[in-house]
Amino acid sequence: MITVESAFTTEIVENGDLLVGPWRSPKQMLQAQTYDSHASIHDDATAQKLGFRGGTIEGPTHFSQFAPLCERIWGRAWFMTGCLSAHYRNPVFEGEEVQAQIEKPKPGQTVCTIGMIKRDGTEILRGTASIDGDGTETALSRRLGELKPLTDPVILADIKLGMKTPRQAIKMDFDQNMGDLYPFSLADKLKVITEPSDYYSLEHNPWGRAIIPMEMLSVLFQYRAREDRLP
Incomplete structure (x- = not known):
């Protein structure tokens, strides 16, 4: 039984300066994704x-x-x-096993380096995990700091620094299909998620109601993105 003290039963081992999770085979759930009325890179034929x-x-x-x-x-x-x-370095395809790693922190450390590899050592991603920060110490912030100022933008040609869109009310029920970009439900995801937890489906956690897995936040945020009216 998962207790309030622990959200997961995932086996974690220490390997030198790293905490390492188990090998997992994540599922591909975007085969039916459509984007501007065409299939996406998550469709086998389009990707090929x-x-x-x-x-x-x-x-x-x-x-x-x-x-x-x-x-x-x-x-x-x-x-x-x-x-x-x-920062993603290589793609992963269904059936491949991957392993997550994070550096062991010193006392009080709030930003740690992360990485993920395949069985053959291929690097999938590198970056940071953190808590409590303002974003300035993340891998993304560091990477942006290394880039030259954007000139002659194409995708972002009509976007200006400081632009805002109105707030939108949004919800994600367990059995709600999340649209063309994410043609599945939270319940569908929880059936195949690599790290299951009662926190995601029951009220058995410190907040008294189910919480959303981090991998589903992009699904939630994109659900009504078309209504933002960004140019």
Whole structure:
């Protein structure tokens, strides 16, 4: 039985300066994804036309494997202020096994380096996990600081610094299909999530109601993104 003290039963081992999770085979759930009325890179045929072996697994799917590692380090604070910042290096295809790693922190450390590899050592991602920060110490912030100022933008041509869109009310029920970009439900995801937890489906946690896995936050945020009216 999972207790309030621990959200996961995931086996975690120490390997030198790292905490390492188990090998997992994440599921590809975006085969039916459509984007602007066409199939996406997560569709096998579309991906193969672009030179990939098949439909790639969506990046945030891998976030779940880091959750038990981060909870081991920061406890409840991870669920309240946790942040993952990842630079993806290679794609993962269904059937492949991957392993999440995080550096063992010093006392009081709130930012730790993370990484993920395949069985053959291929690097999937590198980045940071953190709590309580303002984003300035994340892998993304560091990477942005290394870039030259953007000139002649294309995708962002009509976006100006400081632009805002109105707030939107949003919800995600367990059996709610989340639209063309994410054609599945939270319940569908919880059946195959790499790191299951009662926290995600029951009220058996410190907050008294089910919480959303980090890999499903992008699903929630994108559900009504088309209504934002960003140029």
